[in-house]
Amino acid sequence: MPPTRSHLRGAVAAHLERRPAGREALEDLLTALDAETDPAGPTDPIDPIDPPDPAGPTALAGRITCSAVVVDRHRRVLHVRHRPGGSLLLPGGRVGPDDRTLLAAALRAVHEQAGIPPAALCHTAAYRDVPVDIAVRTAEAGPTGGEPARRHYDFRMVLHLAGGTTDAAPRPGGAPGAGAEWLPFDEVGPPGLRAGLLESGLDGRAGPVNASALIHDGAGRYLLHLRDHVPDIWEPGAWALLGGGREPxxxxxxxxxxxxLREEAGLEPADLEPFAVEHATGSDGTTVPVQVFTARWNGDPGALTLTEGVMLAWHDLRTLPRLRLSPSTVALIRRHAAEHTPEHGPEHAAEHAPEPARAGSAGAPVPHIVGVHLCLERDGEVLLGLRHADSAYAGATHHFLAGHCEQESAVGCLVREAQEEAGLVIDPADxxxxxxxxxxxxxxxxPRMQLVFRARRWRGEPRLREPDRCVSWNWWPLDALPEPIVPYARAALEGIRAGRPYTELGWDGPGVAR
Structure with a gap:
């Protein structure tokens, strides 16, 4: 299926954060993306779970296209000539029905029009999902008047060459007589794109955009993560290192x-050291440079809170051949093992783990995960979302609008999550x-500290902005809450109604409410 409205809306918002001067030209697109119903007519509602093709003629007031901005180490951009004597253009075109993301459309265009496969390309840390430019043009009305004039929006996505050189690329693409050339930034034709490139600082170097942790116990064992066997994720059903992509x-x-590590397993090792850069293959076929860090830890994986994947387990060199592992990860583990002599055998590590390494051990410093939750009340009812059945936590269960507090204040996190998840605008003062x-x-x-906040005022009505996480927002009477509901969410609502500020759940002995 093509990109969803929320994907397009996120790309536009991220672009405007960097180039706010372009907002006026994109106002019509933003209005269409925020519309509750299809602009084709009030009887054609947008299905939030499986929205219509946003690149199609009836889903938006304009048409969506996507171009690839492939940058090499000489700060030049790839252009293609579709016919002899024709103009040099960026590889690109209409977003297709099978392009799940804008980057997928860009990768397809480069492959079809310049002959460069996804494996020869890398995403960039600065512009991974953010267009460097969004061009707007108005198409003329159809000659018979059957098709009105409409705006076209071209999302221009940045990619780098994985090898860093242009020796093997580009080669002629699919069109007869097609050719390709590299143009310096200051010779790129479209003024908006040229200005964006000159301001971008892009240098064409394929640097790491992901990070992973090679966690070992000092005795020859390595902590590996068994990933879910579901489509559209990286290395489904395989053992892998914990880690992921860089966020803003x-x-x-x-x-x-x-x-x-915190989000996937509640794990916080004391020291992390850079070890190597691994080159993996992403779910979209691109080459992904991954910065691998090493850390020493010798606790019990079963005591960790796993929020993604199937399980965590210790493995040593003897068990690696029996596991489904990427060759690059096997090579990485073997390299580390060759450079580090185990201090003791694995039996010694399991029996003599120091107390601070055991999750939940008495006297050990245990970091708390901080969650923020929005208790939004209206006319005696509270807003709750039904989480997607495939959610790593509380699938098919009702819950507050919520999120984990990262490098931000708790109230700042709440305001951000309200906007990202439901399109609600909340003033921190409220x-x-x-x-x-x-x-x-x-x-x-x-342990987790779950902070529940009430907003006295807000703007907007709850909308599904992240349908892969939440499938509906509904208002529920406080005396008739839905089932199932996350237990601590129910406990919090009961405490609020009773005027209590604090509740304990899941600790030794009966729960405490104060």
Missing amino acids: QDTSLEDTVRRE VDLVHLVHVRDRPGAP
């Missing part, structure tokens, strides 16, 4: 890997803390 709030790749739940899901799991 990450100030460094070490921040990225620390955030991923937010009050109304309850705190100190919860542990099971013995040994990392």
Whole structure:
């Protein structure tokens, strides 16, 4: 299926954060993306779970196209000539029905029109999902008047060559007589794109955009993560290192890997050291440089809170051949093992793990995960979302609008999550803390501080902005809450109604409410 409205809206918003002067030209597109119903007519509603093709003629007031801006190390941009004597253009065209993202459309165009496969390309850290330019043009009305004039929006997505050189690329594409050339930034034709490139600082170098952790116990064992066997994720059903892609709030790749370890497993190793750059194949076929950090930890994987994937387990060199692992990860582990002599055997590590490394051990410093939750009330009813059945946490269960607090204040996180998840605009001055739940899901799991805030005022009506996480927003009477509902969410609502500020759940002994 083609890109969703939320994907396009996110790309436009991220672009305007960098180039706010372009907002006026994109106002019609933003209005169409925010519309509750299809602009083709009030009887054609937008299905939030499976929205219509946003690149089609009836889904938006304009048409969506996508171009690839392939940058080499000489700060030049790839252009193609579709016929002898024709103009040099960026590889690109209409977003197709099978292009799930804008980047997928750009990759397809480069392959079809310049003969460069996805494996020869890399995403960029600065512009991974953000267009460097969005061009707007108005197409003339059809000659018979059957098709009105409409605007076309071309999202221009940046890619780098994985090898860093142009020796093997480009070669002629699919069109007869097609050719390709590299143009310096200051010779790129479209003024908006030229200005964006000159301001971008792009240098064509394929640097790491992901980070992973090679966690070992000092005794020859390595902590591996068994990934879900579902489509459209990286290495489905395989064992892999914990880690993920860099997010806008990450100030460094070490921040990225620390955030991923917290989010995926509640794990916070004391020290992380850069070890190597691994080159993996992404889910879209591109080459992904991954900065690998090493960390030493010798706790119990079963005591960690796993929010993604199937399981975490220790493995040593003897078990690697029996696992489904990418060759690059196997080579990485073997290289580390060759450079580090185990201090003891694995039996010694398991039996003599120091107390601070055991999750939940008495006296050990245990970081708390901080969650923020929005308790939005109207006319005696509270807003709750039904989480997607495939959610890593609380699938097919009702819950507050919520998120994890990262490198930001709790209220700032709440305001951001409200906008990202439901399109609600909240002034931080209108937010009050109304309850705190100190919860542990099971013995040994990392403790969590769940902060519940009430907003006195807000703008907008709840909309599905992340349908892969939440399938509906509904208002529920406080005395008739839906089932199933996340237990600590129910406990928080009961505490708020009773005027209590604090609840404990999941600790030894009965729950405490104060």
